[in-house]
Amino acid sequence: MIEDYVPSLSTYSADIDFVIILVGVLVGFWLILAEGLLVGFALKYRVKDGVKADYVTGEEKEYTRPITWAHSLILICDVFIVYFAVVIWIDVKQELPENPDATINIIAQQWAWTFEHPGPDGKIDTEDDIRMVDELHLEVGKSYIYKLSSEDVLHSFSVPVFRLKQDAIPGRIITGWFTPTGTGAHDIQCVEICGIGHGMMGARVLIEDSETHDAWVRSHSPPTLAANTVPERTTGEDR
Numbered sequence: 198m199i200e201d202y203v204p205s206l207s208t209y210s211a212d213i214d215f216v217i218i219l220v221g222v223l224v225g226f227w228l229i230l231a232e233g234l235l236v237g238f239a240l241k242y243r244v245k246d247g248v249k250a251d252y253v254t255g256e257e258k259e260y261t262r263p264i265t266w267a268h269s270l271i272l273i274c275d276v277f278i279v280y281f282a283v284v285i286w287i288d289v290k291q292e293l294p295e296n297p298d299a300t301i302n303i304i305a306q307q308w309a310w311t312f313e314h315p316g317p318d319g320k321i322d323t324e325d326d327i328r329m330v331d332e333l334h335l336e337v338g339k340s341y342i343y344k345l346s347s348e349d350v351l352h353s354f355s356v357p358v359f360r361l362k363q364d365a366i367p368g369r370i371i372t373g374w375f376t377p378t379g380t381g382a383h384d385i386q387c388v389e390i391c392g393i394g395h396g397m398m399g400a401r402v403l404i405e406d407s408e409t410h411d412a413w414v415r416s417h418s419p420p421t422l423a424a425n426t427v428p429e430r431t432t433g434e435d436r
């Protein structure tokens with residue numbers, strides 16, 4: 198339903214959609230019922246010639262019973278919502294993959310995103326890291342841990358196709374995860390008002406198959422390392 202508008206491209210995006218639809222259906226049902234009764238009663242008991250209005254305190258059993266029944270049923274709906282919300286929250290926000298395939302650093306600042314990807318060695322925080330501004334490159338099917346930080350003010354890292362939203366807080370490094378399940382180029386947004394340029398703080402996530410991703414890593418590895426793979430030059434050319 199929701200994926201017709203925004204593709205669902207992470208292992209947990211369908212779960213988030215499920216909770217959104219669950220809340221929408223349950224709340225929608227009670228909204229329509231309550232508004233229907235309100236309008237129905239307003240019409241049924243509208244002013245009539247010769248009929249004096251009654252004053253009802255609503256404290257009598259016959260009046261409190263239907264309210265108690267409706268109240269209890271709504272509380273049961275709440276239990277369902279809270280149960281699914283907590284289970285999914287734990288999966289998305291509390292637990293991390295045990296053996297992630299890669300770690301990336303995400304640095305927010307007014308008004309751009311810097312993404313640090315592992316270079317050819319596959320490890321982050323090493324010399325061959327690939328730094329990109331407003332461009333996040335991922336490989337489909339790989340599990341990623343991200344370390345999110347902010348250089349200045351509050352920002353919020355949002356990837357709609359992953360159904361992921363996480364605040365970036367200055368002075369803190371926030372760890373989270375995702376596993377992309379489909380390829381393509383999609384939006385990244387900042388969803389926390391962070392200054393005059395907030396609206397321009399968009400970026401792209403490029404989810405690639407392994408061949409394309411490997412080629413991208415190779416083409417962005419630092420020149421010193423790339424030189425190691427090139428046959429040695431003769432001394433004549435060096436001069």
Ligand SMILES: [Cu+2]
Binds near residue numbers: 306351388391
């Ligand atoms: Cu921002």
